[in-house]
Amino acid sequence: MTEARPQRADAIRNRGKIVSAAREQITAHGPDVGMNEIATAAGVAVGTLYRHFPTKADLVTAIVAEYVAQVADDAEAACERVAGGADATHEITAFLRRVVDVSATNHAAKAAAQTLGADLRVQADEQRAGAALATLIRAGQADGNVHPDVTVGDIYLLFSTAPIDQSPAARERWLTLVLPGLSARARMVG
Amino acid sequence: MTEARPQRADAIRNRGKIVSAAREQITAHGPDVGMNEIATAAGVAVGTLYRHFPTKADLVTAIVAEYVAQVADDAEAACERVAGGADATHEITAFLRRVVDVSATNHAAKAAAQTLGADLRVQADEQRAGAALATLIRAGQADGNVHPDVTVGDIYLLFSTAPIDQSPAARERWLTLVLPGLSARARMVG
Amino acid sequence: MTEARPQRADAIRNRGKIVSAAREQITAHGPDVGMNEIATAAGVAVGTLYRHFPTKADLVTAIVAEYVAQVADDAEAACERVAGGADATHEITAFLRRVVDVSATNHAAKAAAQTLGADLRVQADEQRAGAALATLIRAGQADGNVHPDVTVGDIYLLFSTAPIDQSPAARERWLTLVLPGLSARARMVG
Amino acid sequence: MTEARPQRADAIRNRGKIVSAAREQITAHGPDVGMNEIATAAGVAVGTLYRHFPTKADLVTAIVAEYVAQVADDAEAACERVAGGADATHEITAFLRRVVDVSATNHAAKAAAQTLGADLRVQADEQRAGAALATLIRAGQADGNVHPDVTVGDIYLLFSTAPIDQSPAARERWLTLVLPGLSARARMVG
DNA sequence: GATGAATGAGACTTCATTCAT
DNA sequence: AATGAATGAAGTCTCATTCAT
Numbered sequence: 001m002t003e004a005r006p007q008r009a010d011a012i013r014n015r016g017k018i019v020s021a022a023r024e025q026i027t028a029h030g031p032d033v034g035m036n037e038i039a040t041a042a043g044v045a046v047g048t049l050y051r052h053f054p055t056k057a058d059l060v061t062a063i064v065a066e067y068v069a070q071v072a073d074d075a076e077a078a079c080e081r082v083a084g085g086a087d088a089t090h091e092i093t094a095f096l097r098r099v100v101d102v103s104a105t106n107h108a109a110k111a112a113a114q115t116l117g118a119d120l121r122v123q124a125d126e127q128r129a130g131a132a133l134a135t136l137i138r139a140g141q142a143d144g145n146v147h148p149d150v151t152v153g154d155i156y157l158l159f160s161t162a163p164i165d166q167s168p169a170a171r172e173r174w175l176t177l178v179l180p181g182l183s184a185r186a187r188m189v190g
Numbered sequence: 191m192t193e194a195r196p197q198r199a200d201a202i203r204n205r206g207k208i209v210s211a212a213r214e215q216i217t218a219h220g221p222d223v224g225m226n227e228i229a230t231a232a233g234v235a236v237g238t239l240y241r242h243f244p245t246k247a248d249l250v251t252a253i254v255a256e257y258v259a260q261v262a263d264d265a266e267a268a269c270e271r272v273a274g275g276a277d278a279t280h281e282i283t284a285f286l287r288r289v290v291d292v293s294a295t296n297h298a299a300k301a302a303a304q305t306l307g308a309d310l311r312v313q314a315d316e317q318r319a320g321a322a323l324a325t326l327i328r329a330g331q332a333d334g335n336v337h338p339d340v341t342v343g344d345i346y347l348l349f350s351t352a353p354i355d356q357s358p359a360a361r362e363r364w365l366t367l368v369l370p371g372l373s374a375r376a377r378m379v380g
Numbered sequence: 381m382t383e384a385r386p387q388r389a390d391a392i393r394n395r396g397k398i399v400s401a402a403r404e405q406i407t408a409h410g411p412d413v414g415m416n417e418i419a420t421a422a423g424v425a426v427g428t429l430y431r432h433f434p435t436k437a438d439l440v441t442a443i444v445a446e447y448v449a450q451v452a453d454d455a456e457a458a459c460e461r462v463a464g465g466a467d468a469t470h471e472i473t474a475f476l477r478r479v480v481d482v483s484a485t486n487h488a489a490k491a492a493a494q495t496l497g498a499d500l501r502v503q504a505d506e507q508r509a510g511a512a513l514a515t516l517i518r519a520g521q522a523d524g525n526v527h528p529d530v531t532v533g534d535i536y537l538l539f540s541t542a543p544i545d546q547s548p549a550a551r552e553r554w555l556t557l558v559l560p561g562l563s564a565r566a567r568m569v570g
Numbered sequence: 571m572t573e574a575r576p577q578r579a580d581a582i583r584n585r586g587k588i589v590s591a592a593r594e595q596i597t598a599h600g601p602d603v604g605m606n607e608i609a610t611a612a613g614v615a616v617g618t619l620y621r622h623f624p625t626k627a628d629l630v631t632a633i634v635a636e637y638v639a640q641v642a643d644d645a646e647a648a649c650e651r652v653a654g655g656a657d658a659t660h661e662i663t664a665f666l667r668r669v670v671d672v673s674a675t676n677h678a679a680k681a682a683a684q685t686l687g688a689d690l691r692v693q694a695d696e697q698r699a700g701a702a703l704a705t706l707i708r709a710g711q712a713d714g715n716v717h718p719d720v721t722v723g724d725i726y727l728l729f730s731t732a733p734i735d736q737s738p739a740a741r742e743r744w745l746t747l748v749l750p751g752l753s754a755r756a757r758m759v760g
Numbered sequence: 761g762a763t764g765a766a767t768g769a770g771a772c773t774t775c776a777t778t779c780a781t
Numbered sequence: 782a783a784t785g786a787a788t789g790a791a792g793t794c795t796c797a798t799t800c801a802t
Contacts, residue, residue, distance in 0.1 A: 410684070410685050411685070412685060433625065448585070491681065494600075495600055495601075495602060532672065532745065534747055535741055536745070537733055537736070537743060537744055538744070538747055538748070541731040541732065541733050542731060543727055543730060543731050545672035546727070550727055552726065553724065553727060554727055554731070556747060556751070557724055557727070557728050557748070557752065558728070558747070558751055559635070559751070560744070560750040560751045560753070560755075561747035561748055561750045561751055562747065565750075
């Protein structure tokens with residue numbers, strides 16, 4: 001509803017190829033890959049790339065936006081399962097595990113976004129994700145498993161820095177270390 | 191005893207100014223600040239910068255090395271206090287809090303190091319830090335406050351993901367959330 | 381048939397302009413002219429220059445290659461004239477005179493090539509030139525005008541150092557002094 | 571007689587070391603060696619180098635000047651031997667052979683001089699060399715071995731193109747090819 | 761709409777030369 | 782006089798972006 005754009009089929013296809021290629025290239029070779037490399041990897045010429053994304057920042061923004069949308073979808077699905085009777089704590093944990101995995105593929109893109117000063121307000125999807133997450137947390141707190149003072153911001157705080165460039169084993173261990181902090185049970189004494 | 195280098199006083203002073211300026215600039219404007227900007231901030235000409243650090247990678251390496259040395263010193267000091275009777279758990283927590291703070295100033299430098307493919311083997315200091323940390327952990331475990339399976343690697347893993355680019359308040363909250371994972375007490379159920 | 385590269389017309393034109401401008405600039409201002417100067421002289425931006433020649437060494441190599449090709453063509457043409465009945469000795473002399481002239485425009489480029497460690501193996505053309513020259517020499521020896529022990533290497537030895545940075549008159553005088561050494565007649569006594 | 575300079579013994583010694591080192595470095599690593607490299611090779615600091623030679627051009631000029639003086643000495647010695655009855659043609663040939671050898675060590679220095687736009691008017695020594703050479707040529711012409719129209723300029727022209735960066739064997743071959751041109755006997759027909 | 765050559769600001773680095781010690 | 786650290790202009794090369802084809 002933002003803007004009407006009845007694009008040609010191949011144009012839409014190209015957009016998708018470009019975003020995917022960009023994510024892959026940035027993940028593989030760091031946030032500084034050139035636009036030409038991305039274009040080549042996407043099988044298009046730079047000019048085409050720039051028709052879809054007038055700026056490198058726009059491209060990176062799109063990558064991150066796609067990632068946020070995916071997380072939002074995931075959170076909402078978990079929400080619905082909880083509404084349908086699934087265990088809240090289990091859903092939270094599983095969701096966070098998936099988030100860590102997905103983030104691994106988007107870490108470099110976010111770094112690039114920061115360097116480029118890209119505008120990351122993907123408000124719609126971010127709010128969807130936030131809302132779903134809030135629901136999940138409330139459900140967990142109702143079950144008595146999630147600590148009463150845990151907020152959506154806490155989750156962001158923790159998971160925005162997950163060790164996504166590490167091995168799956170390391171990521172799993174990280175979850176083991178981090179999840180207790182969300183638990184209703186005791187907290188370590190400073 | 192490694193290498194004799196009786197340098198001039200002003201040269202040493204410049205080296206220090208350069209490393210500080212570089213850390214500040216990189217922290218403030220991201221890992222891609224130009225060498226000219228760093229030199230200007232340090233109050234020297236580019237040539238001087240290059241006399242001290244033949245390569246941008248060398249400069250970044252030096253920044254990180256200094257950081258590692260500082261952490262190592264800190265860990266050893268905590269160790270000694272524990273040996274002198276101080277509370278291990280408290281020392282660990284305080285140490286980690288300080289690490290998070292120091293890391294905040296070095297995050298971008300490490301990112302730069304990675305981008306530049308800099309060689310970060312600062313073995314001596316890294317081993318000092320590791321050894322001291324191991325001692326602290328053992329002490330905490332002896333007290334029954336630190337979970338028996340916590341390792342030095344766990345600490346590295348966890349604190350490599352500290353939200354060092356966030357506000358002090360956020361960092362404090364992060365500690366609150368994360369420290370329970372090291373505690374001997376229960377872990378959240380997946 | 382070596383590699384298909386149906387380039388754009390203007391790109392080919394630019395390549396030519398760049399090589400010409402580079403030869404001129406290097407000839408005029410020495411082997412150390414900047415790439416920016418060359419680009420400006422060619423009427424393009426540096427970036428264009430680098431698109432065609434990723435390295436200064438590549439550019440210089442191209443200049444020399446073009447020169448070698450030209451000499452090879454010249455030698456082969458002389459060869460064919462001799463095969464058609466022309467006087468071998470006259471053709472050799474005339475060829476060498478032309479070589480000296482052409483070399484004058486490429487001296488600095490070769491110096492630059494050496495400084496830059498450029499790879500000058502332009503084998504195909506070099507062998508063409510060598511073969512044609514060998515034929516010419518044999519014809520001259522058959523006529524009894526060229527000394528029996530003269531080789532292609534001798535010609536290279538002599539003409540690789542022709543006084544190409546001197547006036548045409550000086551070059552002509554130089555030929556007068558040097559050509560007797562190739563003659564079948566007596567050699568000076570050491 | 572140009573300027574009175576009662577220098578300290580070590581200063582004089584340094585000057586010699588610097589010129590030698592410069593010649594060696596330039597010969598070994600090309601005309602673009604840095605002043606620091608030369609200073610280091612000479613066992614002094616750059617500052618000292620600059621005290622003796624305010625400019626790189628000055629240094630290179632000094633190298634070439636020393637070379638010219640050496641050639642002049644050599645030519646005069648040959649002259650005296652001829653005056654004492656030695657064979658002129660033999661002395662010329664031997665002198666030229668030595669010149670080619672000495673030039674080999676000074677080629678790069680001369681190239682550097684040209685690049686730097688150094689002023690190579692070493693008039694005194696150049697005139698000494700020219701005068702001696704003229705005498706030698708006249709003696710050879712009197713003997714009937716040197717072609718009547720050969721001038722000092724011819725010798726300069728010819729030997730400015732000696733293949734001084736080639737092997738001794740190649741240089742010897744070059745002499746064999748080039749000396750006939752100075753001979754009184756026939757010249758090749760164009 | 762797509763293509764890819766051209767653009768040009770700016771990055772890193774070198775090196776002749778100066779000057780405080 | 783010697784030393785060597787500092788200077789800064791200039792050089793090579795990269796890359797986001799534009800535009801003719």
